[in-house]
Amino acid sequence: MSEEFVITGIGVVSPAGIGKEAFWDSLINCKAGIKDIRCFDTKNKKSRLGGEIRDFDLDAVLPDKRFRRAANVSKYCLASAKFAIDDAGLDSTKWDGTKVGLVVGVTHSAINYSREFHAALVKEGPLSASPMIFSDSVLNAPAGNTSIAFNVKGATHTIVGGVPAGLHAISYAIKIMKMSNLDMCLVGGAEELDSLVFDTYSRFGLLSPGDRFQIYPQGEQGEGMKPFAIDRNGFVIGEGACVLMLEKKKAAIERKATIYAAISSIHTAMSLTTENCSGICNDIPDAAGIYLSTGANGTANDSTEAKILKKEIAKNGKPYIGNIKPIVGECFAASGIMQAASAAIVLCKGVIPPSTIRHNLIPEIQWVRFNRFEEKVKIKTAIVSSIGLEGEGSFLTLKRQT
Amino acid sequence: MKHRVVVTGMGIITALGVGKKENISGILEGQNAIKKIASFDVSGYRGKTGGEISGFNFSKKLKQLKPSRLDRATKLLLTSIDEAVAEAGLLNRLPSNTPVILGTTLGGMLSGEAYHRNIVSGKKAKPSLLLDYLAHYQAIHIAEEYGLDSAAFTISNACASGTNAIGLAYNEIRAGNAEIALAGGYDTMCEFTFAGFNSLQAVTQTLCRPFDKNRDGLVLGEGVGIIVLEEMSCAVSRNANIIAEIIGYGESSDAFHITRPEPSGDGAGLAISRALTCAGVGASDIDYINAHGTGTPYNDAMEAKAIQKIFGNASQNIPVSSIKSMIGHLLGGAGAVEAVITVMAMNKGVLPPNINYQTPDPDCPLNIVDKSEQPASIKRAVSNSFGFGGANAAIIFQGAA
Numbered sequence: 001m002s003e004e005f006v007i008t009g010i011g012v013v014s015p016a017g018i019g020k021e022a023f024w025d026s027l028i029n030c031k032a033g034i035k036d037i038r039c040f041d042t043k044n045k046k047s048r049l050g051g052e053i054r055d056f057d058l059d060a061v062l063p064d065k066r067f068r069r070a071a072n073v074s075k076y077c078l079a080s081a082k083f084a085i086d087d088a089g090l091d092s093t094k095w096d097g098t099k100v101g102l103v104v105g106v107t108h109s110a111i112n113y114s115r116e117f118h119a120a121l122v123k124e125g126p127l128s129a130s131p132m133i134f135s136d137s138v139l140n141a142p143a144g145n146t147s148i149a150f151n152v153k154g155a156t157h158t159i160v161g162g163v164p165a166g167l168h169a170i171s172y173a174i175k176i177m178k179m180s181n182l183d184m185c186l187v188g189g190a191e192e193l194d195s196l197v198f199d200t201y202s203r204f205g206l207l208s209p210g211d212r213f214q215i216y217p218q219g220e221q222g223e224g225m226k227p228f229a230i231d232r233n234g235f236v237i238g239e240g241a242c243v244l245m246l247e248k249k250k251a252a253i254e255r256k257a258t259i260y261a262a263i264s265s266i267h268t269a270m271s272l273t274t275e276n277c278s279g280i281c282n283d284i285p286d287a288a289g290i291y292l293s294t295g296a297n298g299t300a301n302d303s304t305e306a307k308i309l310k311k312e313i314a315k316n317g318k319p320y321i322g323n324i325k326p327i328v329g330e331c332f333a334a335s336g337i338m339q340a341a342s343a344a345i346v347l348c349k350g351v352i353p354p355s356t357i358r359h360n361l362i363p364e365i366q367w368v369r370f371n372r373f374e375e376k377v378k379i380k381t382a383i384v385s386s387i388g389l390e391g392e393g394s395f396l397t398l399k400r401q402t
Numbered sequence: 403m404k405h406r407v408v409v410t411g412m413g414i415i416t417a418l419g420v421g422k423k424e425n426i427s428g429i430l431e432g433q434n435a436i437k438k439i440a441s442f443d444v445s446g447y448r449g450k451t452g453g454e455i456s457g458f459n460f461s462k463k464l465k466q467l468k469p470s471r472l473d474r475a476t477k478l479l480l481t482s483i484d485e486a487v488a489e490a491g492l493l494n495r496l497p498s499n500t501p502v503i504l505g506t507t508l509g510g511m512l513s514g515e516a517y518h519r520n521i522v523s524g525k526k527a528k529p530s531l532l533l534d535y536l537a538h539y540q541a542i543h544i545a546e547e548y549g550l551d552s553a554a555f556t557i558s559n560a561c562a563s564g565t566n567a568i569g570l571a572y573n574e575i576r577a578g579n580a581e582i583a584l585a586g587g588y589d590t591m592c593e594f595t596f597a598g599f600n601s602l603q604a605v606t607q608t609l610c611r612p613f614d615k616n617r618d619g620l621v622l623g624e625g626v627g628i629i630v631l632e633e634m635s636c637a638v639s640r641n642a643n644i645i646a647e648i649i650g651y652g653e654s655s656d657a658f659h660i661t662r663p664e665p666s667g668d669g670a671g672l673a674i675s676r677a678l679t680c681a682g683v684g685a686s687d688i689d690y691i692n693a694h695g696t697g698t699p700y701n702d703a704m705e706a707k708a709i710q711k712i713f714g715n716a717s718q719n720i721p722v723s724s725i726k727s728m729i730g731h732l733l734g735g736a737g738a739v740e741a742v743i744t745v746m747a748m749n750k751g752v753l754p755p756n757i758n759y760q761t762p763d764p765d766c767p768l769n770i771v772d773k774s775e776q777p778a779s780i781k782r783a784v785s786n787s788f789g790f791g792g793a794n795a796a797i798i799f800q801g802a803a
């Protein structure tokens with residue numbers, strides 16, 4: 001891919017902070033945004049924790065009445081896109097929209113609205129069907145709303161996928177930038193917390209279960225996300241959005257934009273194995289200069305991810321390892337983009353947040369470097385990994401530019 | 403040097419039937435497949451009709467998947483993919499690195515609906531209904547069944563999804579990232595969407611009559627269209643039957659409204675002009691336009707404007723039709739099914755008619771194909787797709803000869 005495209009803007013709306021600074025501050029201080037869920041009742045449920053966003057007001061970020069009744073997932077996406085555009089020092093009212101693209105990855109999208117629309121239909125019949133809720137319940141509503149808000153006319157896409165949908169969206173964004181010769185492309189992932197989704201993953205035994213009568217600190221026995229741990233018992237569900245501004249490197253340099261990182265390569269496969277991921281990190285001679293932004297979420301696939309990384313990288317030394325999920329929860333399609341954002345900030349700032357992966361780890365991951373405190377290191381390469389529940393996934397390689 | 407991309411296999415299911423033969427004969431004869439909806443009670447709705455697939459029996463023997471765990475959407479897909487792959491001569495020989503790229507708006511919504519209906523009514527809901535509900539699972543299941551370990555992409559850009567999926571596959575092969583790709587679109591008839599489009603008052607209470615002055619809405623349908631795309635020299639070297647060539651694809655977005663199209667047609671026009679530029683052909687090189695033509699007042703007026711802008715004077719001569727008049731609007735399946743029909747009509751040298759067209763609309767001064775079985779020499783054809791949220795796409799096919 002020859003580092004043709006670079007990240008010049010980052011926007012985040014996460015349970016651990018609204019905005020890039022607040023998000024980074026939570027990573028540096030290991031401040032988890034995991035809370036007792038309030039937006040639906042968790043009484044009589046096996047788990048109660050979630051990466052819930054509170055005190056978020058779209059009006060404070062984007063005062064526009066057209067989006068006041070949009071679903072939360074759209075609002076998170078809109079705010080993140082606004083942050084990313086501002087962060088990149090761009091102005092959407094001035095750009096030629098036909099040269100700008102947008103790709104949003106979603107997993108469940110506006111599931112609250114879908115559920116509400118369908119529940120009214122079942123309980124009260126056809127006359128209760130709300131056109132307002134229907135039009136904002138469709139899978140591509142977050143992308144549609146965001147393209148309208150920011151005059152995106154080059155191409156607007158919604159990629160549906162599981163946990164790796166965010167990384168899939170980045171790979172897709174690069175494809176459409178080349179295909180339609182776009183100057184820039186907003187790429188993001190968005191997800192909202194919902195009781196039906198929560199119950200479903202709980203029924204399938206994928207949510208980390210808690211003891212209703214005893215509250216344990218996270219990272220110890222009980223409910224909580226423990227990526228790569230021997231006693232991992234599932235994930236904690238999260239919500240939010242993250243949007244990156246991708247630009248052609250040449251144009252970004254010309255306009256003197258801050259370049260967080262360049263997209264070096266993306267490897268995607270239906271079923272990731274140590275065999276079909278061979279060579280994903282071939283150009284990295286010294287692993288000490290690598291930061292791994294892992295996607296492990298406390299499920300069975302954590303060991304697959306660890307094995308692939310070990311086979312590809314361990315021969316070159318010890319990379320640093322990070323995992324944002326104990327801080328923000330499993331935000332599905334938004335996760336991959338949040339991971340990429342954290343990795344891009346690591347590369348740009350030369351600072352590595354304390355590792356959230358520490359205790360009781362599976363042997364396949366014990367070869368990496370775990371920093372207990374934040375470290376100032378000029379990292380050259382970051383690898384962002386994400387594996388879905390069906391074993392599908394992606395590896396994204398980012399390179400420092402400064 | 404960009405690679406050339408050809409079509410070597412196609413599969414289709416619509417309300418007209420299962421398979422290419424029934425569909426193309428039905429379409430070219432101008433058969434109306436729209437009937438009163440039978441799969442759920444429509445007494446409370448304004449519109450009552452749709453293009454439902456009746457008598458579909460899933461008979462495929464599965465190697466990896468369990469039929470009881472699959473949504474109707476996946477069963478339709480598996481059937482169509484078999485048809486397409488068999489035509490391409492790749493049955494049981496599909497290379498494992500073949501990417502699957504599908505477009506949909508609903509995924510396995512029928513299963514989701516059934517599950518949620520039980521939850522809302524306080525009944526027991528089978529968790530197995532959720533195994534094929536989310537919209538990316540159909541592509542995952544296809545990859546599993548056919549042993550494909552490359553990427554499975556699901557695109558959901560409303561009613562443009564099917565064309566986007568074929569466009570992405572075209573682009574992947576063109577750029578040298580794949581030699582063979584499986585692409586298409588699908589959606590099923592479910593009450594969720596039916597209620598939604600009714601609430602938006604977008605559904606006709608009479609007939610779907612695209613571009614007619616008295617058009618008053620769309621009619622929903624269901625179905626699947628699948629295309630096997632192949633790099634030309636790869637197809638030639640294995641002596642595959644080359645059905646058509648894909649020569650251009652273009653896309654854009656409106657940035658206008660979440661359900662209404664941008665009325666000037668500039669967004670749609672940009673997608674068409676990008677497709678023409680990509681193909682390196684001019685407006686006068688196009689012999690047929692398979693329109694998005696939903697039959698809603700907004701879409702058709704906008705599309706007519708876009709066609710006029712891009713094709714200029716030629717827009718009065720180029721035959722235009724929308725097959726949605728016969729099979730309904732297949733949402734995520736629309737672009738894919740229309741691509742299959744466009745290619746078949748091109749090879750047969752017969753124009754698909756735009757049935758129910760009676761009164762010309764001065765706002766849509768196009769050469770609408772108002773009679774069936776009209777022969778025409780179609781060398782190159784454009785197929786348009788536009789969707790909610792302002793997604794626009796256009797793709798250009800060229801006869802294999």
